[in-house]
Amino acid sequence: MEGTQALQNMAMGQMAAAQEATLATFADAVERHKSMVFSIGWHFLRDRGLAEELAQDVFVELHRNWAGIRSDDHLLFWLRKVSSHRAIDLVRKRKARPELSLEAAAEPTTLEKMHDTMLKSYLERMVAALPEKQRIAIVLRYQEGLEPGEISKLLNMNVSTVKTHLTRALDLLRAKTAGKLQPQRSAKGEGKV
Amino acid sequence: MNGFEEQGSRPSGGRSGEPLEEQLANALARCEPPAEFTKNVLARVAELDARSAQPWYARLWSNIAGNRFPLRPLRWAPALAAIVLLAGGMVYQEHERTVQGLRAKQQLLEALRITNATLRETGARVAQVETSRDQP
Numbered sequence: 001m002e003g004t005q006a007l008q009n010m011a012m013g014q015m016a017a018a019q020e021a022t023l024a025t026f027a028d029a030v031e032r033h034k035s036m037v038f039s040i041g042w043h044f045l046r047d048r049g050l051a052e053e054l055a056q057d058v059f060v061e062l063h064r065n066w067a068g069i070r071s072d073d074h075l076l077f078w079l080r081k082v083s084s085h086r087a088i089d090l091v092r093k094r095k096a097r098p099e100l101s102l103e104a105a106a107e108p109t110t111l112e113k114m115h116d117t118m119l120k121s122y123l124e125r126m127v128a129a130l131p132e133k134q135r136i137a138i139v140l141r142y143q144e145g146l147e148p149g150e151i152s153k154l155l156n157m158n159v160s161t162v163k164t165h166l167t168r169a170l171d172l173l174r175a176k177t178a179g180k181l182q183p184q185r186s187a188k189g190e191g192k193v
Numbered sequence: 194m195n196g197f198e199e200q201g202s203r204p205s206g207g208r209s210g211e212p213l214e215e216q217l218a219n220a221l222a223r224c225e226p227p228a229e230f231t232k233n234v235l236a237r238v239a240e241l242d243a244r245s246a247q248p249w250y251a252r253l254w255s256n257i258a259g260n261r262f263p264l265r266p267l268r269w270a271p272a273l274a275a276i277v278l279l280a281g282g283m284v285y286q287e288h289e290r291t292v293q294g295l296r297a298k299q300q301l302l303e304a305l306r307i308t309n310a311t312l313r314e315t316g317a318r319v320a321q322v323e324t325s326r327d328q329p
Contacts, residue, residue: 026238030231038226052226059234060241123220142214143221174213 043139044087046128134169
């Protein structure tokens with residue numbers, strides 16, 4: 001009887017240790033990828049509260065599916081895919097409307113060249129006002145630096161559809177920012193207006 | 194595709210150098226979530242683990258008490274009330290129709306009974322008259 005009890009205790013101890021190790025690995029994954037997941041939500045929703053809620057939900061779901069994650073690449077793919085789909089679902093479910101439509105957005109006509117901070121904020125708002133599919137394609141392309149082929153796998157779309165979304169989005173953004181942009185300056189602020 | 198075909202063939206993250214694309218990459222750079230983010234996620238995971246270790250009735254109760262019930266009863270309450278009222282109305286109508294039918298049946302039976310009794314009485318009188326006529 002004592003032997004059985006000792007074996008039981010040992011098994012329980014091993015299970016607890018394994019759980020702890022899993023949790024530590026999971027916490028490490030959260031720490032490494034939180035900015036990526038949060039940023040997808042933020043750039044897509046333009047609402048910090050919603051973006052945080054979305055990111056938390058994604059990581060809670062990741063914990064539920066932790067056993068199915070096979071590698072770091074798989075983890076990254078899984079997180080990007082779930083974040084993108086959840087962001088789209090969230091907008092549809094809450095019928096959240098962008099703060100402004102691209103057509104209604106005032107163009108900063110008074111400035112020949114916009115100041116970097118203003119331009120950044122303006123572009124963020126422009127992106128947030130794009131239609132859902134175009135918006136997520138742009139976020140994945142320019143936040144994550146993904147190729148259309150990679151985006152198509154994440155969003156379950158044809159590559160040509162992704163390219164169409166990107167082209168249309170860029171055309172819209174180009175039309176809105178025509179003449180307001182200048183090539184990206186170096187970090188030292190060379191050529192600042 | 195408006196020049197996007199060429200961009201698609203570039204290595205990951207590569208862009209054309211067009212000002213808009215450069216500025217987009219700058220505007221859509223990753224940003225950090227609030228400081229407590231990881232702690233909050235781990236707390237939620239721990240809470241979910243603790244909840245999943247509970248028996249089903251305790252989970253159900255905590256769902257209801259915490260308003261996390263999947264059906265969200267309050268949201269369905271007006272629809273449920275309308276269905277109950279409609280069903281009640283239909284049952285009441287059916288009941289009224291049955292009662293009216295029974296009442297009509299009873300009235301008919303009563304009328305038949307009276308008619309029967311009257312006929313019997315009349316028959317008896319006719320027989321009586323005939324008997325008295327036959328007697329000298």
